[in-house]
Amino acid sequence: MTAEDSTCPQCAADIARADRFCGSCGATLSEIRRVAVPRPGRYVDGPCADCGNDAHVDEYCTVCGHRRAEPDRDQAEVGGIVLITDRGLEHARNEDAAAAGTVAGNVPEPDSIAVAVCDGVSSSRDAHMAAVAASNAGVDAMLAALAASRNARSAILAGLADAANAAAATTNASTSPSCTYTAAVVVPTSAGAVQITVGNVGDSRAYWFPEPPAPPQQLTVDDSLAQELITAGASADSDAVQRGAHTLTRWLGADSEVKPWSDSNVHTITPAGRGWLLLCSDGLWNYLPDAADIARLCAGLDTAAAASVLVEYALDAGGQDNITVAIVPIGDFHEFG
Amino acid sequence: MSSAEGVSGISVDVDHNPYLAEGTGTVDAIVSITAGHDVAGNPSGLAATTDRVEAIIIDCSKSMQSPIGKFDAAKRATAAAIDELVDGTYFTIIAGTEEAAAVYPADGWPTPASAATKAAAARAVDGLRPHGGTAMGTWLAHVRGIVVAHPGALIHAILLTDGKDEHETPEELGEEIGLSEGEFTCDCRGVGTDWQVDELRAISSALLGGVDIVADPADLADDFAAMMRTSMSKSMPNVTLRLWTPAGARVVFVKQVAPTVEDLTQRRVESGNQIGEYPLGSWGAEDRDYHVQVDVEPAAVGREKLAARVSVVAGDQVLGEGLVKAVWTADTALSAQISRRVAHYTGQAELAQAVQEGLSARKQGDIKTATAKLQRAVELAVESGNDGTAKLLKGVVEVDERTGTVRLRREVAAADEMALDARSTRTARVRKET
Numbered sequence: 001m002t003a004e005d006s007t008c009p010q011c012a013a014d015i016a017r018a019d020r021f022c023g024s025c026g027a028t029l030s031e032i033r034r035v036a037v038p039r040p041g042r043y044v045d046g047p048c049a050d051c052g053n054d055a056h057v058d059e060y061c062t063v064c065g066h067r068r069a070e071p072d073r074d075q076a077e078v079g080g081i082v083l084i085t086d087r088g089l090e091h092a093r094n095e096d097a098a099a100a101g102t103v104a105g106n107v108p109e110p111d112s113i114a115v116a117v118c119d120g121v122s123s124s125r126d127a128h129m130a131a132v133a134a135s136n137a138g139v140d141a142m143l144a145a146l147a148a149s150r151n152a153r154s155a156i157l158a159g160l161a162d163a164a165n166a167a168a169a170t171t172n173a174s175t176s177p178s179c180t181y182t183a184a185v186v187v188p189t190s191a192g193a194v195q196i197t198v199g200n201v202g203d204s205r206a207y208w209f210p211e212p213p214a215p216p217q218q219l220t221v222d223d224s225l226a227q228e229l230i231t232a233g234a235s236a237d238s239d240a241v242q243r244g245a246h247t248l249t250r251w252l253g254a255d256s257e258v259k260p261w262s263d264s265n266v267h268t269i270t271p272a273g274r275g276w277l278l279l280c281s282d283g284l285w286n287y288l289p290d291a292a293d294i295a296r297l298c299a300g301l302d303t304a305a306a307a308s309v310l311v312e313y314a315l316d317a318g319g320q321d322n323i324t325v326a327i328v329p330i331g332d333f334h335e336f337g
Numbered sequence: 338m339s340s341a342e343g344v345s346g347i348s349v350d351v352d353h354n355p356y357l358a359e360g361t362g363t364v365d366a367i368v369s370i371t372a373g374h375d376v377a378g379n380p381s382g383l384a385a386t387t388d389r390v391e392a393i394i395i396d397c398s399k400s401m402q403s404p405i406g407k408f409d410a411a412k413r414a415t416a417a418a419i420d421e422l423v424d425g426t427y428f429t430i431i432a433g434t435e436e437a438a439a440v441y442p443a444d445g446w447p448t449p450a451s452a453a454t455k456a457a458a459a460r461a462v463d464g465l466r467p468h469g470g471t472a473m474g475t476w477l478a479h480v481r482g483i484v485v486a487h488p489g490a491l492i493h494a495i496l497l498t499d500g501k502d503e504h505e506t507p508e509e510l511g512e513e514i515g516l517s518e519g520e521f522t523c524d525c526r527g528v529g530t531d532w533q534v535d536e537l538r539a540i541s542s543a544l545l546g547g548v549d550i551v552a553d554p555a556d557l558a559d560d561f562a563a564m565m566r567t568s569m570s571k572s573m574p575n576v577t578l579r580l581w582t583p584a585g586a587r588v589v590f591v592k593q594v595a596p597t598v599e600d601l602t603q604r605r606v607e608s609g610n611q612i613g614e615y616p617l618g619s620w621g622a623e624d625r626d627y628h629v630q631v632d633v634e635p636a637a638v639g640r641e642k643l644a645a646r647v648s649v650v651a652g653d654q655v656l657g658e659g660l661v662k663a664v665w666t667a668d669t670a671l672s673a674q675i676s677r678r679v680a681h682y683t684g685q686a687e688l689a690q691a692v693q694e695g696l697s698a699r700k701q702g703d704i705k706t707a708t709a710k711l712q713r714a715v716e717l718a719v720e721s722g723n724d725g726t727a728k729l730l731k732g733v734v735e736v737d738e739r740t741g742t743v744r745l746r747r748e749v750a751a752a753d754e755m756a757l758d759a760r761s762t763r764t765a766r767v768r769k770e771t
Contacts, residue, residue, distance in 0.1 A: 051584065057646075058643075060642070060660075061643075063584045063611070064583050064584050064585070065582075065583030065584075065586075065633065065642040065643040065644065066640065066641070066643075067640070067643070067662075092637070092638060092639015092640065093639055123668075
């Protein structure tokens with residue numbers, strides 16, 4: 001066995017460096033890691049915030065009956081990717097969700113990455129269920145697709161399909177939860193660069209920040225009434241655009257179209273150098289729509305600090321909506337220039 | 338719907354709309370309690386051998402003499418009930434007049450059922466002759482006096498009468514009923530049409546049993562046998578519904594709504610901070626539905642509160658539990674929804690009330706009120722699919738098929754009217770929402 005070859009972790013058969021599957025037992029040779037926020041079943045410790053009583057049963061206060069509060073914020077990291085979701089200041093609960101994961105091959109090539117951010121549509125009951133289901137199903141499908149083949153576009157499409165099904169499956173007789181969905185897949189290319197593919201339904205966004213002086217750019221196009229008006233020639237500052245800013249034209253959920261996305265919702269770039277990706281819900285970009293402003297705010301910070309600075313910015317600006325950010329460093333990237 | 342299953346497998350299902358509009362706090366829930374055969378047969382935490390005590394009270398007042406055959410039918414019915422006793426069940430037969438007298442065993446103390454004791458009891462019953470008056474309170478007092486020897490047992494009485502409670506005041510009867518509550522359960526039967534539905538219902542309702550008319554004495558034996566079989570199928574005595582509510586909440590009502598309507602609100606026994614217990618009587622493999630209405634202090638939009646925790650308790654053992662949650666929302670489309678089962682059972686309770694009030698008005702000659710109430714009852718019975726009550730109503734009123742308007746019948750058979758009254762609390766079930 002050479003240094004570049006290894007053995008299958010399942011059956012110990014010899015495998016070659018380029019193998020995606022063990023030729024002997026068929027096991028997938030990729031290690032998959034994933035995280036998601038907000039994690040369910042987490043509660044704030046300590047006495048009841050409403051009456052000060054100390055005892056809770058089934059997460060309900062034994063005196064006043066209030067449900068124990070869940071933390072306002074949840075944060076997770078995997079393979080350098082940072083996810084933060086925050087309730088914000090105005091909404092009673094967090095209806096956003098995010099998930100991310102990495103697929104390591106059996107060779108020392110960079111991990112492939114899948115990330116998704118979902119924003120529950122507040123006008124639907126139990127919208128958080130759709131957001132959690134879609135972000136988890138989307139990332140799972142993308143990671144499974146990446147484990148089988150390093151094809152970013154087909155991984156994005158697999159994620160969209162499973163996320164749509166998962167969101168629709170949260171429907172029951174009395175409610176039809178729905179959500180936005182924005183995903184990114186990052187795969188290494190043979191030339192040592194990376195390919196980034198994004199796909200979205202709704203108005204959660206993906207931005208790309210190459211190392212300066214290259215200009216940052218928004219990769220996604222919102223599925224919103226405002227965007228349709230702008231595309232039709234209306235001014236971004238016009239009243240009509242402002243009013244329509246949050247009216248979605250596409251979403252995931254049982255009451256959406258069967259396949260509420262088209263080829264124009266999927267975009268691929270192949271950047272030359274290092275940089276970072278940002279996926280976020282409108283709880284952030286409402287206050288920071290411009291990529292250049294985001295880049296300025298994050299200058300000199302590492303990924304975790306940048307994610308938390310962005311969330312704090314949205315909170316300071318009013319925190320009208322749930323805020324979710326996912327930051328993905330690309331190409332041995334550690335600090336924001 | 339939330340569902341919880343205790344260790345013993347009694348399931349408690351809560352069906353309600355948890356969403357409340359801002360500033361409101363009234364929570365309605367239907368709580369369905371189901372005990373399966375495995376549970377009822379072997380409830381964990383209960384003594385493996387729970388004593389059973391059965392008391393059969395047979396009215397021996399003079400009026401039982403006529404018409405000919407009535408008293409013989411009552412004796413045959415008592416024998417039929419004795420025949421259904423599971424061996425080992427402690428039993429006693431009581432002759433009810435203006436006082437209560439032991440028929441079998443002669444000393445009055447319940448004796449275990451066996452082929453020999455059952456035969457001896459049947460012979461003793463056969464020798465009974467009608468001779469006195471009617472004072473049902475003394476009958477209940479007699480049962481109360483003999484069951485003290487069997488604490489924690491499944492204690493059940495069958496009370497048969499054919500007439501009014503004439504030899505004691507309503508206050509005396511009321512006092513005896515009150516003293517007997519929680520001591521034993523009691524099913525009441527009126528034979529013929531000279532007895533008072535209200536009177537027997539007061540007894541059966543307080544003692545968590547049923548009331549019915551057996552208009553034809555010939556039907557008594559089958560009815561008694563069925564009643565005793567049902568009683569033999571009970572395995573858990575003194576089951577209670579424990580209700581926890583949050584601080585500042587008010588329990589508006591707790592009603593059994595299936596198989597019959599029974600308001601338990603006033604039966605509450607405080608059993609701790611924010612906790613009250615309501616007696617459910619004895620249970621076998623069966624399911625019953627309860628409607629609980631609680632007023633809680635409103636919380637802010639988006640907040641969630643536990644409006645009630647409903648536990649089914651036998652002895653010290655919690656057999657099952659259900660949570661009634663409340664979530665405040667600004668979305669009126671959510672808060673305006675009414676659970677289908679809450680709506681259905683609200684209608685069934687109104688139906689029972691409309692029937693009773695309509696019949697009461699009719700007795701007092703208030704034709705206008707009687708017609709209006711029974712019209713409403715017909716509408717509710719038809720709408721909700723309560724075919725039993727709808728059919729019984731037709732014995733009392735004529736319904737114009739075209740307009741649906743109702744007219745009181747000029748000639749109403751007393752038995753039809755009493756059957757409608759006695760069975761007015763029976764409800765139609767609706768399928769659980771899933």
